[in-house]
Amino acid sequence: MRYQVGGSLKYDDSTYIVRQADEQLYTGLKTGDFCYVFDSHQTGKSSLLHRTIHRLEKENHVCVYLSLALLGTNQIIPIQWYKGIIFSLFHKLNLTKRVNFESWWEQQSELEPVQRLYQFIEQVFLKEIKNNRIFIFIDNISSLLSLNFPVDDFFIWIRYCYEQQAHNPSFQCLGFALFGVASPSNLIADRHRTPFNIGQAIKLCDFQLHEAMPLLEGLEEVFSQPQVILQHIIHWTRGQPFLTQKLCQLVVQVVLESYKETITIPKGAEGYWVEQLVRSRIIQHWEFQDEPEHLRTIRNRLLFDEHKAGKLLNIYQRVLQVEELRNRNAIDNLIPADNSEEQTELLLSGLVENYNGYLRVKNSIYRNVFTPQWVSRQLENLPFSW
Structure with missing residues (x-):
């Protein structure tokens, strides 16, 4: 498949x-x-x-x-x-x-x-x-x-x-x-x-796990527990169509290259196995590994217009900060989606989404690529002060 x-x-x-x-x-x-x-x-x-x-x-x-x-x-x-x-x-x-x-x-x-x-x-x-x-x-x-x-x-x-x-x-x-x-x-x-x-x-929602079952066919060829692997793939992509297809292809490719047969990952270790693959083959050195281009497209849309880039990055930076504070149970107030021009541009980049009226990072892969450190570097490189 x-x-x-x-x-x-x-x-x-x-x-x-x-x-x-x-x-x-x-x-x-x-x-x-x-x-x-x-x-x-x-x-x-x-x-x-x-x-x-x-x-x-x-x-x-x-x-x-x-x-x-x-x-x-x-x-x-x-x-x-x-x-x-x-x-x-x-x-x-x-x-x-x-x-x-x-x-x-x-x-x-x-x-x-x-x-x-x-x-x-x-x-x-x-x-x-x-x-x-x-x-x-x-x-x-x-x-x-x-x-x-x-x-x-x-x-x-x-x-x-x-x-x-x-x-x-x-x-x-x-x-x-x-x-x-x-x-x-x-x-x-x-x-x-x-x-x-x-x-x-017409709203295009990302794949839910139950909707993504047709993707199991390829995973069944190389894994003895394909549903668990797919569950962890969706955990990382949150159902983003391109990334979900890419990660499915990637895990199959890695197994075929390394083992050339169906493998059984120890029970409970499936998540760790998928995470290591995501980090080594997608997140690390992402600008060089991003083929076909996806993450670079998001980056380019954020930074294309220097006059808008600072505003978009500042909104995204606030989303990251709020999510980090929420993870530590420090605050509970998210950033409301307000249909402003800047938020609309940020949503069209695909990096964030409107979730129940609030902005959130679309998935874990994006959060691990476009990190707070990455945002700070981009803001420092802009010719304007933000």
């Missing part, structure tokens, strides 16, 4: 973990909701996206996948960007035999770019695709943040499509799902015009 470390899992991959988000996204789209899945890197967004597409296509619905990362970034101008969106929809729905795209595009030459998108949906898209439900999956939504023009109109177009369902039956066949490392407040400033106040946020 092969564990998937990084990248998107195939829809039928045996290591795919079904979570509550799977049913929430599927049901939300089927009932006509605008859905969005915003979370940090390597939490299973792409795997969820492609599995949901497969599930809907099996029911003969039409699904269109658009990756905004492929449409250009800071050098592109609005007319080029919107043309890329429209042409992608045109091409993916195989309309080339029915409509001449360049001719249609020229006929709209006097319209603003976003108005051409409105016209395309109403004049071409919904008229040519009949008797089917159409779901548009838009991935890498965070790419919008690098554009040098506002994208509020793009989100207003999505909202318009949903509002039209009450007036124009043709729009009732159209649904949207957005995916990315972003938050609604990052993407659109005017909250009165945003579609996110009418949409359904």
